[in-house]
Amino acid sequence: MTTAIGVVITEHIVTGKLEDQRLTGKLLRYPNDPEEKDALAAMPDSELIDIVAEQIGTLAGEPSTAAIGVAVPGIVRSGVVEESPNVPQLKGTRMAHKLAQALEHRAITAPVYLANDADAIAAGVAATRGRLDKLTRVWTIGNGIGYGRWPYVEGVWEGGHITVSLDPKEKYCGCGGTGHLEGIMGHRAMRLRFLDLEPEEVFANAKRGDLRCREFVDLWHRALAAATASFIHLAGPGRFYFTGKNVAFLELPLLRSHLETMVRMSPLQSFSLEILPPDDETALIGAAVSALRALGQ
Numbered sequence: 071m072t073t074a075i076g077v078v079i080t081e082h083i084v085t086g087k088l089e090d091q092r093l094t095g096k097l098l099r100y101p102n103d104p105e106e107k108d109a110l111a112a113m114p115d116s117e118l119i120d121i122v123a124e125q126i127g128t129l130a131g132e133p134s135t136a137a138i139g140v141a142v143p144g145i146v147r148s149g150v151v152e153e154s155p156n157v158p159q160l161k162g163t164r165m166a167h168k169l170a171q172a173l174e175h176r177a178i179t180a181p182v183y184l185a186n187d188a189d190a191i192a193a194g195v196a197a198t199r200g201r202l203d204k205l206t207r208v209w210t211i212g213n214g215i216g217y218g219r220w221p222y223v224e225g226v227w228e229g230g231h232i233t234v235s236l237d238p239k240e241k242y243c244g245c246g247g248t249g250h251l252e253g254i255m256g257h258r259a260m261r262l263r264f265l266d267l268e269p270e271e272v273f274a275n276a277k278r279g280d281l282r283c284r285e286f287v288d289l290w291h292r293a294l295a296a297a298t299a300s301f302i303h304l305a306g307p308g309r310f311y312f313t314g315k316n317v318a319f320l321e322l323p324l325l326r327s328h329l330e331t332m333v334r335m336s337p338l339q340s341f342s343l344e345i346l347p348p349d350d351e352t353a354l355i356g357a358a359v360s361a362l363r364a365l366g367q
């Protein structure tokens with residue numbers, strides 16, 4: 071039996087143990103209270119890494135852990151968090167190395183593998199559906215817009231910052247770039263665009279027929295269709311999954327109707343679209359499975 075540990079870092083930290091790629095036992099969560107949203111916001115990276123190490127220490131044991139996978143939002147390469155707008159204290163942190171050091175103090179020597187959170191979700195979907203041999207792509211729709219893919223390939227893959235508009239007024243992206251997908255779809259970007267309305271109100275008003283809000287909701291779907299169509303034109307059709315805390319805003323029929331206007335070559339039209347309710351388990355399983363795969367287990 072192979073055991074691995076998966077960790078997900080978002081607004082909170084969740085850790086769980088896998089036996090033969092299946093979750094076993096209870097998940098550990100920090101902070102305990104799910105209503106506490108800002109617990110990690112002001113925490114230095116060393117303290118955050120200590121909490122992760124503590125959770126792993128609680129779950130590790132016999133049989134010994136083969137690999138530890140950690141999912142983090144942002145650009146992650148070779149065990150380093152190069153950019154992480156939503157957990158900024160991790161920017162530049164040699165996370166895999168530091169966590170491995172913190173674990174050594176607890177007599178845990180399993181290798182640590184770091185994954186982008188959206189990539190981890192794609193890996194988790196592929197693993198739980200028995201599709202580890204197929205291309206799986208995931209959009210995470212929240213404060214930022216994440217793009218994840220399985221199998222992992224070297225690259226940046228910042229799909230949320232793909233350019234979907236040539237309008238110079240489209241400048242709400244958190245990265246400062248013009249015309250970006252996240253500048254239209256991201257939660258923060260929507261608040262900047264509608265200074266008088268929360269994103270939830272924009273979508274509710276659109277349903278009631280408010281013209282300005284309806285136009286925006288259409289733009290929101292067209293932007294996602296444009297980015298998805300670009301990936302279909304590059305890597306081919308296949309399955310796309312949509313998740314994240316704002317996935318409830320997504321209307322698949324509207325997205326599909328826009329996509330159909332953008333993808334016209336018949337060999338590319340066999341794509342499928344599916345909404346996944348947001349959870350921590352999928353990313354956690356995916357982080358652990360990615361770690362096992364990266365280590366050739």
Ligand SMILES: [Zn+2]
Nearest residue numbers: 231243245250
């Ligand atoms: Zn951007």
